[in-house]
Amino acid sequence: MKLIFASHNENKVSEIQNLLGERFNLLSLKELSYYDDIPETSETLEGNSIIKADTVFEQFNMPCFADDTGLEVDALGGEPGVYSARYGGEDKNADKNMDLLLKKLHGNSNRSARFRTVITYRIQNETHQFEGVIDGNIISEKIGTYGFGYDPIFIPKGSQKTFAQMSTEEKNQFSHRSRAFEKLRIFLGKN
Numbered sequence: 001m002k003l004i005f006a007s008h009n010e011n012k013v014s015e016i017q018n019l020l021g022e023r024f025n026l027l028s029l030k031e032l033s034y035y036d037d038i039p040e041t042s043e044t045l046e047g048n049s050i051i052k053a054d055t056v057f058e059q060f061n062m063p064c065f066a067d068d069t070g071l072e073v074d075a076l077g078g079e080p081g082v083y084s085a086r087y088g089g090e091d092k093n094a095d096k097n098m099d100l101l102l103k104k105l106h107g108n109s110n111r112s113a114r115f116r117t118v119i120t121y122r123i124q125n126e127t128h129q130f131e132g133v134i135d136g137n138i139i140s141e142k143i144g145t146y147g148f149g150y151d152p153i154f155i156p157k158g159s160q161k162t163f164a165q166m167s168t169e170e171k172n173q174f175s176h177r178s179r180a181f182e183k184l185r186i187f188l189g190k191n
Contacts, residue, residue, distance in 0.1 A: 001023060001024050001025065001063075001188070002024075002025045002027060002062065002063070003020075003024055003025070003026055003027065003062075003063050003064060003065065004026075004027045004028075004029075004032065004056055004057075004060060004062050004063070004064035004065075005026045005027070005028055005029075005064070005065060005066075006029060006038070006052045006053055006055070006056040006064055006065065006066035007028060007029060007066070007067070008028075008029050008030065008035070008037075009148075010028065010030065011147075011148045012067075012148075012177075013026060013028040015168060015171075015172075015177065016177070016181055018168060018172070019172060019177075019178050019181045019182070019185070020181065020184075020185055021185070024185075024188070027062075029056070032060065034056070034059065034060075038051065038052050038055050038056070039051070040052070040068065040082075042082070043082060044082060045068040045069065045070050045081075045082055045116060045117075045118040046068075046118050046120075046129060048068040048082065049066050049067055049068040049118045049119060049120040049129065050066075050120045050127065050129075051066075052066030052067075052068070052120070053065060053066040053120040053121070053122040053127070054122060054127075056122075057122040057123075063121070063122070063123040064121075064122055064123075065119055065120060065121040065122065065184065066119070066120050066122075067117050067118065067119045067120075067177070067180065068082070068117070068118055069084065069115060069116065069117040069118075069149075069176065069177065070082050070083075070084045070115070070116055071084045071101075071113060071114075071115055071149075071150050071154070072113060072114050072115075072116060073101065073105070073112075073113040073138060074110055074112045074113060075105060075108045075110040075111070075112075076101075076104055076105070079101075079104070080097070080101065084097070084149070084150070085097070085149075087100055087101065088100040094148060094149055094150070097149070097150065098142060098150055098152065098153050101138065101150070101153070102138075102140065102141075102153065105138060105140075111137040111138045111139070112135070112136075112137055113135075113136060113137060113138050113154065114133055114134060114135045114136065114176075115133070115134050115136070115150075115154065115175070115176040115177075116131065116132070116133045116176055117131065117132045117133075117176045117177045117179075117180040118130070118131050118180065119131075119132075119180045119181065119183075119184050121184055121187070121188075128187060130180045130181075130183035130184050130187070131180055131183075132175070132176040132177060132178065132179030132180030132181070132182075132183070133176055133179065134156050134157070134174055134175060134176040134179065135156070135157045136154050136155050136156040136157050136159075137154075137155050137157075138153050138154060139153055139154075139155060139162065141153070142164070143162050143164065143165060144161070144162045144163070144164025144165035144166075145164060146163075146164050146165065146166060146167065146168075146171075147163045147164045147166070147171060150163075151163035151164035151171075152164035156174040156175075158174065159174060163175070
């Protein structure tokens with residue numbers, strides 16, 4: 001089954017192809033030569049996920065899905081949340097994002113946080129959403145070289161490693177994204 005994943009992030013595309021398995025052939029925006037930046041103008045992960053899925057569906061008229069993910073830190077009132085990718089600036093630089101987050105948390109003993117992913121699946125006149133959440137803690141320094149985004153400073157509940165210290169297989173046992181995509185995979189298997 002061919003599905004468009006409305007993402008320019010090749011790391012995410014690879015991670016999700018691994019999660020969904022061989023039954024699904026994921027097409028990335030790069031493979032479709034679609035390089036436009038889709039504006040994420042909603043104040044919610046749900047809203048941004050819908051905007052991306054609708055935009056791509058209307059362009060290609062093929063089953064597609066989009067996700068939006070945010071890191072929500074309790075001590076910061078849920079920041080960076082929907083602004084996670086641009087937290088340290090519009091250039092979406094992961095190191096700047098992490099540096100700003102660690103600076104804001106400096107000296108704070110409450111390090112609890114969660115990653116939340118919302119997926120929107122769009123086909124013809126139907127829209128379905130799936131959510132995945134993983135609780136954990138923010139550590140005070142970057143550790144690990146795998147993954148992307150905030151992975152080097154987030155330790156999921158039930159682990160002693162950051163996401164950036166885990167192989168893809170290990171990360172998928174915990175990850176918010178894998179939880180949301182498992183719900184999508186089950187839904188697609190029934191339809």
